Amino acid sequence: MSCKKSFHSARxxxxxxxxxIIHILGSNSFPKTQEHKDENFTIIITANLQGLYSTEIEDQxxxxxxxxxxxxxxxxxxxxxxxxYVDLGNSLYPGALSKYSYGSAIFDxxxxxxxxxxxLSSRDLNIGLSNIELxxxxxxxxxxxxxxxxxxxxxxxxxxxxxxxxxKIAFIGITSQDSVLDDASKKILDVxxxxxxxxxxxxxxRAKEExxxxxxxxxxxxLRQNTELIKNFPxxxxxxxxxxxxxKFFSVPISRVDIDTGGTILVLNKNKxxxxxxxxxxxxxxxxxxxFYESSYKKIHSNSYNNFISRISIWKSKFSEEExxxxxxxxxxxxxxxxxxxxxxxHRYRTEIAIIEKNSILPKxxxxxxxSRTILGIVNNDYPIFTYRLSGADIKKIIESDSDFVISGIKxxxxxxxEISDPKFYSVCSTQFxxxxxxxxxxxxxxxxxxxxxxxxxxxxxxxxxxSFIKENYDYxxxxxxxxxxxxxxxxxxxxxxxxxxxxxxxxxxxxTTYTRWGMEDTINIKFYNNHHEFLFTPYIYFIKKDEQYLxxxxxxxxxxxxxxxxxxxxxxxxxxxxxxxxxxxxxxLVRETIxxxxxxxxxxxxxxxxxxxxxxxxxxxxxxxxxxxxxxxFNITNxxxxxxxxxxxxxxxxDQSNLQMRTEIANSLSLQINSILGISLKHxxxxxxxxxxxxxYKYTQTLISLDLKTDFKFF
Amino acid sequence: xxxxxxxxxxxxxxxxxxxxxxSSISCATMTASESENKYDQIKAExxxxxxxxxxxxxxxxxxxxxxxxLKNENASLxxxxxxxxxxxxxxxxxxxxxxxxxxxxxxxxxxxxxxLEQESSSKISQLQAENKALEEKLSSEIxxxxxEIKNKEESFALxxxxxxxxxxxxxxxxxxxxSEAQNxxxxxxxxxxxxxxxxxxxxxxxxxxxxxxxxxxxxIEDLKKKNQTQEQNQK
Numbered sequence: 001m002s003c004k005k006s007f008h009s010a011r012x013x014x015x016x017x018x019x020x021i022i023h024i025l026g027s028n029s030f031p032k033t034q035e036h037k038d039e040n041f042t043i044i045i046t047a048n049l050q051g052l053y054s055t056e057i058e059d060q061x062x063x064x065x066x067x068x069x070x071x072x073x074x075x076x077x078x079x080x081x082x083x084x085y086v087d088l089g090n091s092l093y094p095g096a097l098s099k100y101s102y103g104s105a106i107f108d109x110x111x112x113x114x115x116x117x118x119x120l121s122s123r124d125l126n127i128g129l130s131n132i133e134l135x136x137x138x139x140x141x142x143x144x145x146x147x148x149x150x151x152x153x154x155x156x157x158x159x160x161x162x163x164x165x166x167x168k169i170a171f172i173g174i175t176s177q178d179s180v181l182d183d184a185s186k187k188i189l190d191v192x193x194x195x196x197x198x199x200x201x202x203x204x205x206r207a208k209e210e211x212x213x214x215x216x217x218x219x220x221x222x223l224r225q226n227t228e229l230i231k232n233f234p235x236x237x238x239x240x241x242x243x244x245x246x247x248k249f250f251s252v253p254i255s256r257v258d259i260d261t262g263g264t265i266l267v268l269n270k271n272k273x274x275x276x277x278x279x280x281x282x283x284x285x286x287x288x289x290x291x292f293y294e295s296s297y298k299k300i301h302s303n304s305y306n307n308f309i310s311r312i313s314i315w316k317s318k319f320s321e322e323e324x325x326x327x328x329x330x331x332x333x334x335x336x337x338x339x340x341x342x343x344x345x346x347h348r349y350r351t352e353i354a355i356i357e358k359n360s361i362l363p364k365x366x367x368x369x370x371x372s373r374t375i376l377g378i379v380n381n382d383y384p385i386f387t388y389r390l391s392g393a394d395i396k397k398i399i400e401s402d403s404d405f406v407i408s409g410i411k412x413x414x415x416x417x418x419e420i421s422d423p424k425f426y427s428v429c430s431t432q433f434x435x436x437x438x439x440x441x442x443x444x445x446x447x448x449x450x451x452x453x454x455x456x457x458x459x460x461x462x463x464x465x466x467x468s469f470i471k472e473n474y475d476y477x478x479x480x481x482x483x484x485x486x487x488x489x490x491x492x493x494x495x496x497x498x499x500x501x502x503x504x505x506x507x508x509x510x511x512x513t514t515y516t517r518w519g520m521e522d523t524i525n526i527k528f529y530n531n532h533h534e535f536l537f538t539p540y541i542y543f544i545k546k547d548e549q550y551l552x553x554x555x556x557x558x559x560x561x562x563x564x565x566x567x568x569x570x571x572x573x574x575x576x577x578x579x580x581x582x583x584x585x586x587x588x589x590l591v592r593e594t595i596x597x598x599x600x601x602x603x604x605x606x607x608x609x610x611x612x613x614x615x616x617x618x619x620x621x622x623x624x625x626x627x628x629x630x631x632x633x634x635f636n637i638t639n640x641x642x643x644x645x646x647x648x649x650x651x652x653x654x655x656d657q658s659n660l661q662m663r664t665e666i667a668n669s670l671s672l673q674i675n676s677i678l679g680i681s682l683k684h685x686x687x688x689x690x691x692x693x694x695x696x697x698y699k700y701t702q703t704l705i706s707l708d709l710k711t712d713f714k715f716f
Numbered sequence: 717x718x719x720x721x722x723x724x725x726x727x728x729x730x731x732x733x734x735x736x737x738x739s740s741i742s743c744a745t746m747t748a749s750e751s752e753n754k755y756d757q758i759k760a761e762x763x764x765x766x767x768x769x770x771x772x773x774x775x776x777x778x779x780x781x782x783x784x785x786l787k788n789e790n791a792s793l794x795x796x797x798x799x800x801x802x803x804x805x806x807x808x809x810x811x812x813x814x815x816x817x818x819x820x821x822x823x824x825x826x827x828x829x830x831x832l833e834q835e836s837s838s839k840i841s842q843l844q845a846e847n848k849a850l851e852e853k854l855s856s857e858i859x860x861x862x863x864e865i866k867n868k869e870e871s872f873a874l875x876x877x878x879x880x881x882x883x884x885x886x887x888x889x890x891x892x893x894x895s896e897a898q899n900x901x902x903x904x905x906x907x908x909x910x911x912x913x914x915x916x917x918x919x920x921x922x923x924x925x926x927x928x929x930x931x932x933x934x935x936i937e938d939l940k941k942k943n944q945t946q947e948q949n950q951k
Contacts, residue, residue, distance in 0.1 A: 101774060101775075128767050135775075184760035187756065
């Protein structure tokens with residue numbers, strides 16, 4: 001019995017010793033001990049982690065950037081305890097593993113390192129808002145954003161309050177105003193970005209109501225916006241920003257800005273380690289010290305660490321299983337960049353130009369097998385692809401805007417070998433991110449079609465079929481034939497009624513009889529073209545009827561072939577057939593064949609050619625040879641008002657140099673554009689036919705105001 | 717008028733046709749735009765749900781693997797536990813056997829102890845009796861010896877007083893002799909002192925005599941030298 005008793009007492013002693021050891025160890029770990037509590041308020045800060053986990057499991061504890069950072073933070077919490085750890089955002093994207101896990105692997109890191117909160121930043125949104133929401137559910141680490149709203153209330157936690165020795169400090173999160181919400185989230189989740197000034201104002205008010213003495217802003221805004229905030233709200237003691245472009249002053253990188261009113265902006269954007277900030281909170285927060293510690297391998301012995309490593313290893317093994325799918329093979333090394341992606345989009349959507357943001361693709365040389373993970377590792381933008389139409393003027397504005405765009409399809413300010421025409425519309429393909437920037441540059445809404453695919457999906461799909469992404473030459477894209485139709489319908493209707501007795505005479509300038517006059521001048525240009533050849537078929541009707549009399553009765557069909565040789569001179573061949581719309585005393589048909597050259601200079605466009613014409617029906621006439629001169633020019637007076645000039649002459653004679661005729665038509669018009677398809681034109685036409693044989697001429701002038709309907713379509 | 721009516725009828729018919737055409741085109745456009753919006757809405761929902769499902773499936777796969785790992789660990793821990801339980805049972809059995817054995821030993825030891833206690837108590841009483849006898853013998857011996865010491869002390873005190881008397885007498889006689897000797901010493905010291913002064917005088921006299929002798933010797937030497945030089949000169 002006594003032996004049993006001694007055995008029992010030994011167990012109790014062992015238990016007491018174990019509890020004592022645990023207590024001693026526990027008292028030394030995060031958070032700070034009582035001894036440290038009376039000292040400065042210490043914050044650990046990380047930023048721009050970009051989800052940069054490696055995808056290798058082997059040696060990950062020594063080589064993986066995020067894992068070594070986790071080790072360093074945990075080790076710091078034991079060696080020199082701190083009060084709080086926060087992250088300044090841009091932590092979820094574009095790391096391949098983070099992308100694969102939709103940010104979940106980074107939230108595992110935050111959970112393990114006891115991160116209190118992370119700011120929702122612009123690049124994080126590439127993951128997709130609903131995915132971020134889902135990944136961060138039931139986590140210790142909260143997402144901060146006071147200006148991301150859903151149905152007028154914050155989507156994430158706007159701020160949190162930290163109690164330090166009885167002092168309440170509010171940490172408010174602000175998402176970058178340049179953030180682009182993916183189209184699906186916009187459509188389904190009804191989310192919006194509130195103005196940062198309003199968001200900060202309401203958060204400060206609420207924090208003060210909760211008894212906060214100190215306000216710290218965790219911001220992903222740029223330096224100008226941060227300065228504006230600290231100036232507008234003197235209650236803000238400190239702003240921590242991890243935003244990379246936020247840390248520049250006149251293009252010079254800076255790390256700290258002290259404002260006269262007492263606030264300070266700290267730019268903390270290094271990402272291969274953590275910042276340790278010591279604040280004295282006796283009155284206004286005073287920065288005692290700020291140091292950056294580079295992360296390095298640290299041996300950690302704890303169950304939570306083992307669980308974290310095990311979780312990340314599983315993520316990596318799942319990533320390898322799924323993303324090790326072979327997409328395609330290349331026989332020789334190919335250098336890939338943004339240009340390839342933009343050209344691929346042009347190839348896939350048959351658009352004239354494609355625009356993506358710079359660094360959407362990390363430049364790389366690929367050779368041999370291309371895996372799914374290769375694509376995941378190089379793509380830096382995961383917004384959906386949009387297609388839309390932009391006018392030439394808009395495209396010029398975008399080029400001049402000096403945005404970080406990579407534009408494919410424009411060479412020497414030409415699209416598919418032709419000068420960019422201001423009024424002409426071009427088909428464009430871009431990411432949603434670029435589309436949003438374009439709408440901001442042009443300050444207008446542009447109708448778009450969402451293709452519901454990301455660049456990653458497009459590249460994967462393309463490499464399985466066409467492999468346009470890894471082509472070395474994209475000249476074939478300019479050689480593709482396109483069909484464009486321009487419609488110009490100009491119509492008028494004039495009905496005059498006159499009733500008068502037999503005794504009264506017609507007042508001066510007034511019609512004496514009732515009449516109805518209506519007319520149309522309609523042109524349809526059907527163009528089939530590529531960078532070298534242009535085939536244009538133009539049906540043209542010019543028809544004016546007054547009562548039963550045809551004042552104009554022309555139906556013309558023109559077939560024009562132009563070879564796009566260079567910018568100034570282009571050879572052409574033209575076939576014109578003319579007849580009447582409404583048959584009056586038979587149907588005369590005139591044909592004219594000319595060859596010549598089109599000349600271009602700024603807004604002037606001229607044609608000089610030689611050829612022949614012959615009336616082939618209803619009084620078949622002789623073949624007459626001639627010289628044609630055509631000129632047209634358009635001058636934009638304002639954005640909506642333009643002056644258009646057209647000259648068409650044909651000097652002809654029979655083979656024996658008899659019957660010399662000169663036909664000249666000059667049209668001057670002033671066109672006012674009401675909207676994209678409707679306009680009003682004031683036209684003046686002058687026509688003269690001179691025949692030397694009879695030494696007589698026919699002249700005709702006409703002035704009319706018409707309502708014009710203009711529209712154009714591009715089929716492929 | 718007829719012409720006018722005819723034209724009006726034609727124009728109305730034409731206008732009606734145009735209106736019908738326009739309205740049918742606009743209706744078609746509206747319907748197309750509505751269905752486009754709906755299509756986009758469905759596509760958006762589909763995209764979000766697809767991504768969410770992918771995320772959930774991937775998270776689920778990770779958790780599944782984690783779960784299966786934990787299950788495996790749990791199973792191995794369970795088997796370890798069973799092994800340990802078997803070991804504990806074995807140890808318990810061994811322990812019980814050992815306890816039984818120890819209990820047996822303990823009881824035999826208890827018996828031995830009782831026996832030894834009995835044996836030792838008889839021995840103790842015997843030793844106590846012996847001790848008592850020895851103590852009695854020792855006390856009688858002490859009494860005898862103390863009487864003897866008393867007698868010896870008394871005879872020694874008597875002897876001591878007699879010796880003291882004798883020594884006192886001897887001391888007086890010796891003191892007398894000492895005083896006489898001291899007196900003779902004093903007289904001999906005075907004699908010695910006078911002799912010492914005489915010696916000193918004599919020493920002085922001797923030194924002066926020696927000086928005279930040495931001076932005489934020197935003069936003799938000089939004379940001898942003079943004599944030698946004279947002799948040499950004479951030669």
